[in-house]
Amino acid sequence: MQSPYDLMVILLVLLNFRLLGASQLGACVNTVAVQALLIGLLALLTPGVSWNWMTLMVVFVTLIKAVVLPALVRRAMRETGVVQEIEPFVGYTFSILIGTGMLVLSFLAVRPLQVPLDGAAQVLVPVTLFTMLTGLFLIVARRKAITQVLGFLTMENSIYLFGVAFAIQESWLVQTGVLLDVFAAVFVMGIMIHHINREFDNIDTDRLSNLRD
């Protein structure tokens, strides 16, 4: 077997494709949770991370992202009664094809950067970029507010992974800050989704553009 590290990076890419191709929201939430778990594992496996209180930190952060945040999103799903993304702006097959394009783009974009990393962590940078693009794509290409929240979470995962890739010890402080922001954001979004749903009887964000005063 190649290093388990490589396998996990490939798995991460495949999870992104699953996010792009799945229509059931429950499956998407699970995928984001598994992705967070995988990124936590990658953080522990990255060479240069010492086993001290950082380990505890990583475990804590991973728990929040893999358990608490998905639970919040699931609650929003339950309250709004939405289970499936129907007729997104970009179809699923086409989304996957666009995903392939984004993957190529991220590898091409990183190549001239001369990232100062050793072999193992080097592949993380393009994958980080790809995850970020996937998150952004989910935000613009899907109708339901919940999928857009999931896109946001995917982006957060990628930012976290970026910190992991560079393994700068002090970056954990930054990570915690980002995490706090995301936590608050998901909380607020959950409430927003609830309110949007109560006012308009659905969470189709496309319909918000029809608002008149």
Place this chain on the structure above:
Amino acid sequence: MIYSLLFVFLALAFAPFLMSVINRTKAFFGGRSGPALLQPYYDLVKLLRKGAVYSRTVSWIFHTAPSVEVAAVLAALAVTPLGGIPALLAFPGDLLFLVYVLGLMRFCVVIAALDTGSAFEGMGASREVQFSALAEVALLVGLAAVAAKVHAVGLSDMCREAWAGGMFGENGVTMLLVSASLLVVLLAENSRIPVDDPNTHLELTMIHEVMILDYGGVDLALIEYAAAVKFWVLGSLLVSMALPFRGTSQIGNLAAGLGGLLVLALVVGCIESVMARLRLVRVPQLLVVAGVLSFLALFNVMR
């Protein structure tokens, strides 16, 4: 060389047997005892003893297609290696030859179906062409990934290198991705369940079966036999990429490869038992995912 010949003869003799293994697995899941293990052979003998009946509207295309199909699949078999066993005919670039010989076979099925002038068969032909256009990309890109990984463009060299460890060797990630992709291609190309149901005769769901509805007797026997050999050919490629161990001698390699094929038939039987057929609009998505897997393997190699 002697083992390559042996492999070809074994393929010719036991290809229908793999179909029988799949059917028995499905019967086991369904709680039935299933058809006899030699049932495909009985069917072939029965069909060979019958005469053929032709529609008045068909031309020579319809008459010649079954023979061309068998010829094409035999040519494909000649360049198919099984892990450490090289193919009977091995030359650089034979992977393209294999893919396009299988393409020729499909082409014959399709134009023979169109030749009957039946709208029903035309529908099947249209579906077959649509899905195989996507499957071919996955197959070619997957083989290209393996070729780039082991720095060889001959199928026999590629399979020998891949055979050195399959999924758990040093090329593990590439082989894993290509194997997953090849499995989907195998299921699609052989009209197995997530793509097409080989048992059904309902208008809305058939792909392969609908194209050969007008055949009977000897012609049908040839087509069924060619389909079985095609499964064996693609299965050998998949087993070569996927099997995680190899024999110490050539005879051990052959035994391991045949065992792998048997396991593959069991796996296909299990897939058919636990999965439902996909809706037709979802099938392209499955094939695109297979293409993405192949592409990812290629990218993993080239980066």
